[in-house]
Amino acid sequence: MARKLYELAHSRAGDKGDVLMLSLIPYEEGIYEALREQVTADRVKHHLNHIVKGEVTRYEMPNIAALQFVCQGALLGGVTTSPGMDTHGKTLSYALLEMEVDL
Amino acid sequence: MLKIGSGAGFSGDRIDPAIELAEKGKLDYLVLECLAERTIALAQKRKKADTAFGYDPLLEKRIRSLLPTLLENNVRLITNMGAANPVGGAKKIIEIAEEMGLRVKVAAVIGDDVLPYILQNRESFEFNPKLSESVPILSANAYLGASAIVPAIETGADVIITGRVADPSLFLAPMIHHFGWSTEDFNLMGKGTVIGHLLECGGQLTGGFFADPGKKDVSGLSHLGFPLAEVQPDGSALLTKLPGTGGALTLRTVKEQLLYEVMDPSSYVTPDVVADFTTVSLKEDGDDRILVTGGGGKEWPSELKASIGYDAGFIGEGEITYAGENAIGRAELAGVIVQERLQNHFEEITVDYIGVTSAHRGSFAYKGRPYEVRLRVAGKTYEREKANWIGEEVEALYTNGPAGGGGARKYFNEVVGIVSTMVPRESVKAELKVMEVKTNGA
Structure with a gap:
């Protein structure tokens, strides 16, 4: 069944320069494996293709059942010089949670 | 056991939770992290206009409301509110203490300002992202580590004020001092850095920036309590907040904060250590109590990161x-x-x-x-x-x-604008300036 990540997991966005970090933390640790299989770096890059201009790297944190996505070139130059509305990209955690997975 | 409270997570943070922590937390140290990347460049601009300024604009307000409580409860303060002018900030604290009739010893940590060095060697630096030759540089500050702060704690100062230091180092320094940890025990440096990283954003650990009604409910956010850690000599810690305060400290809030602004969780680089977050383990220990164990680290990096502010x-x-x-x-x-x-x-x-x-x-x-x-x-x-x-x-x-x-x-x-570059460790020399109000004035 197709379900939005929003139903299954939570996320917080962070920034360093023009790099956006997005955590993905399942509410139930038991679905960590399923998310690990489906929410790949490639899928996230595709999902955020209007926002992330560079590479997406995924880090796995089985110790806390969480994934971390590090997205290059995602913040219109970064918080200090971005002409955008959300210069930190703090709202972008909810862009990740718009993705659908089959679960 | 060492008790450290986190009283501010950004330059404009609320002051009441810090006062409450100082009053009721039975803390050894209160840490106020108030310095964002661009804040120091803006502060440098203010210092140019008047050399007495350049410290955090909220310093006076924060110190006035906190200092009597801190001294009364024997809680030492560590803060980066010195921004572009830690000595100026220390002088202001002395001035406030004299006026309020309080005895206080203040230690300012300086040496992070590497502007002359950067300007002198500008061509040889690689800026990330690139900075064109014609762009005016306003500020250059290297990130100092815990070993720059420990000597300030050793002076017995009630207040330790710094400029640019790595945020987790503000918390790691009192652990090194209190437990007598060797700064070359990278496993302990890593564990302490994990705790510092979790605490450095104040309310973001205790339910701030977390709530989503119907999905992630958090009660009492209007009186959100800030976190404190009870650190053990082995580098493990119990994270908690004061009873009666709002917010929530759960596995979920701690997980979000553990990954906040982290690039590679297996290599979180500070001046003190390359910390490993992939071996951290979190466990619930009752309401609003999370035990943090594990974590570790490898030797510190050979160069220090510096932030360059430009017009x-x-x-x-x-x-x-x-x-x-x-x-x-x-x-x-x-x-x-x-x-x-x-x-x-x-x-x-x-x-x-x-x-x-x-x-x-x-x-x-x-x-x-x-x-x-x-x-x-x-x-x-x-x-x-x-x-x-x-x-x-x-x-x-x-x-x-x-x-x-x-x-x-x-x-x-x-x-x-802010760009970053790396500078050799040898180019950065941390120093102390200590000042004191010895007698109760007024």
């Missing part, structure tokens, strides 16, 4: 709202009109439709029409007058644009 001109912005039938159609027409008026005069004009496309750049817009839309137009320029022009054109939509536009606002801001 990036001005940004001008204007906003106006459209509502009701065809709000989006009229907002889009307004956007086109302003863009046509400005486009030949700016490198880039950003047009956002707040309520539709402004945050996620048009991705994932929901079906259906928004009832109201706010047009936002923004552009950057090195000319102050031109930056103002953007807001003026948006405001002029009142009589020169589509029907029914309201609530126009214009904004104008100086832009300070």
